[in-house]
Amino acid sequence: MYKVITFYKFITLDAEKTKGIFHDKCKELGILGRILIGNEGINAGVSGKIDDIEKFKKWVNSQPEFKDMTYRDLNTEKNAYHKLVVRTRKEIVAIGKDVDMDKKxxxxxxxxxxxxxxxxDEFIIIDTRNDYEAEVGRFRNAKIMPIKTFKEFPKEISGMKDELKGKKIITYCTGGIRCEKATAYMKNIGIDNVMQLKGGIIEYMNKYPNKYWEGGLFVFDDRLVTTTESPLTECKHCxxxxxxxxxxHNMDCDNLFICCDDCRKKMNSCCCEECKSSPRQRKKKYIPIGRVENYYQKLGIACVNMDEPLKKGMQIKIKGKTTDIDAIAENLRDDAGNAIDEGIGVITFPVKDKVRKNDQLMISP
Ligand SMILES: [Zn+2]
Ligand SMILES: [Zn+2]
Structure with missing residues (x-):
């Protein structure tokens, strides 16, 4: 089992130095994700095996400036990120305006x-996220901002000033960080009576999974949206x-759209026929889920060790320095030689070409 966590803190930091320390610790523990560090603080979403994430949290809290850090946690079946990016930024969440953060x-x-x-009770609840995030899920009766990036928030909220006058206002976002800046900006321009949801949607969903949150949660990791039993949106194709x-997957389009698994396969992950026939298709992304332990040349059988389940019928790629094979996983056997449909750990199956020890077994999620 894996865990994805988000955390942030506004605090004056030496961005370059902090970046180095976080990068090294993530490498050491095998943590993946995206960490933004600025002189105004840190904003992070990272994932890894549950034990490693717990070690990482302990380490973060052992740093004097982060001893009171709190986290938003979600358990996941797979690693939610496929690489590690640690960057310095002027703003750890970009609103594009100078905001007096003391006013949050x-x-x-x-x-x-x-x-x-x-x-x-009577209150106005405002979603400070982008419109495409709110489209797949939001709090009941929430006001959706017509914005594509957070930098458009100040202009839109300014236009709502009269409508919000004297009302009880609550704002929310994914984990809370956007509301810190959004509410500070609102108060800066004279919109008072505003409160921000502590811990954001993630904390609410963990505590009240089937109450006033409707639909899925948009996340900025490989999943894009957490699974939901009652989606609010429809597949663009069917x-x-x-x-x-x-x-x-047409690189000249790159449009974000709602698509079911069946249509994704049929359309090669494209939004329309035109895009499907475009020559500039994005390369498939692959993530490793196991590695080759051995190859029995005479039998043409690979023996692999899987960190995540290998299932019959899965499209796989085996890749190494001199190996590059696309295949379908079939005729799987466990380490006792029993035929299986699915397994983890040591598994054998036939391959059409030679594979080598330590080649990676990968899938395209
Ligand atoms: Zn569909
Ligand atoms: Zn397209």
Whole structure:
């Protein structure tokens, strides 16, 4: 089992130095993800095996400037990120305006928000995320901002000033960081009576999974949207209820759109026929899920060690210095020689070409 966590803190930092320390620790523990560090603080989403993530958290909290760091956790079946990026930025969440962060709004807890809904209280709830995020999931009755990036938030919220006057306002975002800046900006321009949801959607969903949150949660890792049993949106191609986003594989299009698994295969991950026949197709992304332990030349059998389940019928790629094979996983056997449909750890199966010890076995998610 894996875990993906997000965390942030606004604090004056030496960005370059902090970047080096975090990069080295992630490498050491095999942690993947995206960490932004600025002189104004740190903003991170990382994933890894549960034990490694717990070690990482302990290490973060052992740093004097991060001893009070809190985390938003989600358990996942697979590693949610496929690489590690640690970067320095002027803003750790970019609103594109100078904002007096001392003015950020007070917090409202997930319990208090839930109570407001239960009691049918009057309040305006504003989603500070981008419109495509809110499209796949949002709080009941939430106001969606018509924005494609957070930098458009100041202009849009300024236009709502009259409408918000004297109302009780609550803002929310994924893990809370955008609301820190959004509410500080709102108060800077004289929109008061605003509170921000502490811990964001993630904390609410963990505590109240089937209450006032509707649909899936858009996330900025490889999953794009967490799974949901009742999606709010439909597949662009077939109209079936579906909450999954993909980026069009025509590199000149790159459109983000809702697409079901069947249509994704049929359309080669493209948004339309025109894109499907375009010559500039994005290369498939592969992630390693196991490695070759041995190859029995006479039998043409590979013996692999899987970190994640290998299933019959899976499209796989085996890649190494001199190996590059595309295949379908079939005739799988466990280490006792029993035929299996699915397995983890040591597995054998026939391959059409030679493979070599330590070649990686990869899939395209
Ligand atoms: Zn479809
Ligand atoms: Zn397209």
């Amino acid at each position: 709004a007070p917090y409202i807890s997930v319990d208090e928000l839930n109570k407001l809904y239960e009691n049918d 109209g079936k209820k579906c909450g999954k986003y993909i980026n069009c």
